[in-house]
Amino acid sequence: METYDVIIIGAGHNGLVCAGYLLKSGYSVLLLEKRSVVGGAATTEEAMPEEVPGFYFNLCAIDHEFIHLGPVVEELELTKFGLEYLYCDPTIFCPHPDGKYFLAHRSVEKTCAEIARYSQRDAQKYREYMDFWHRLIQAITPIFNAPPKSIIDILGNWGLLRLRKRSRLGRS
Ligand SMILES: Cc1cc2nc3c(=O)[nH]c(=O)nc-3n(C[C@H](O)[C@H](O)[C@H](O)COP(=O)(O)OP(=O)(O)OC[C@H]3O[C@@H](n4cnc5c(N)ncnc54)[C@H](O)[C@@H]3O)c2cc1C
Incomplete structure (x- = not known):
């Protein structure tokens, strides 16, 4: 055997x-x-x-x-x-029955320009949202590459203040 x-x-x-x-x-x-x-x-x-x-x-x-x-x-x-x-680019295609459509791209700038065709405010909010995600990903990256630990040690790795700053929505 x-x-x-x-x-x-x-x-x-x-x-x-x-x-x-x-x-x-x-x-x-x-x-x-x-x-x-x-x-x-x-x-x-x-x-x-x-x-x-x-x-x-x-x-x-x-x-x-x-x-x-x-x-x-x-x-x-x-x-x-x-x-x-x-990698697809555009990443999303949303056609509408009235002939309008929306395309999302890998580039945040290009996607914002597309959103701005419908709403300047939403384009700005999307830029802020993506900025939030970028900072959050940077904050959580250490956990992906660190050996498993207790939640207390993980929080210590991150630094609570750093995490709070990076995950704040909107520009600081
Ligand atoms: C709808 C859906 C969407 C998701 N979207 C994303 C996404 O976009 N991005 C992302 O990162 N994650 C996504 N996930 C999560 C991701 O798919 C899982 O986290 C990942 O597949 C888990 O991997 P795993 O190897 O632990 O388990 P699984 O991928 O579930 O693999 C388990 C394997 O074990 C086999 N198996 C089970 N029992 C036995 C048995 N008794 N004997 C032999 N073989 C067995 C199964 O056939 C299977 O191949 C999604 C999950 C779902 C359900």
Whole structure:
């Protein structure tokens, strides 16, 4: 009977990443997946082969933002093994029956210009909202790259004052 140092049940992205790091550290790993495809809720699959053959969908996890805050892609050399991110731009197209439409872009400035076609105030508010998110992401990034700790230690890592300042909505 074959034996393994570690058995992982479920080849979602957490199981896969965990297996990758364990293998890199020299452990033998058995990763068990009940479906015929790996990736769990983060897969890209031909979900409607009869209705739209050849079209691939992200079934659940469509926004892969936080993975880029950590070193996983580089450390596991995922691009070498075929990982490729396809970035759409425009990111959102909202057509309206009266012929008007709205396009969101990867660029905040371009998106604000688009919103301003309908409301200058909303464009300004969107800019403030994105600024808030940018500061909040910077504030929470340390947690992605730090070993798991108690919530008290995590808050200590962040610095409560720093976190409060960065997560304040609107310009300070
Ligand atoms: C609708 C939806 C939208 C989401 N959108 C986003 C998003 O935009 N961005 C984002 O970052 N996250 C998103 N998430 C969250 C993200 O999908 C999950 O956090 C992530 O998939 C969790 O990964 P995981 O490996 O822990 O579990 P899962 O991805 O759920 O993988 C678990 C795996 O275990 C397998 N399994 C279960 N039981 C067994 C068993 N007994 N034996 C063998 N295999 C088993 C399953 O088949 C599956 O492959 C979304 C989730 C949902 C549901």
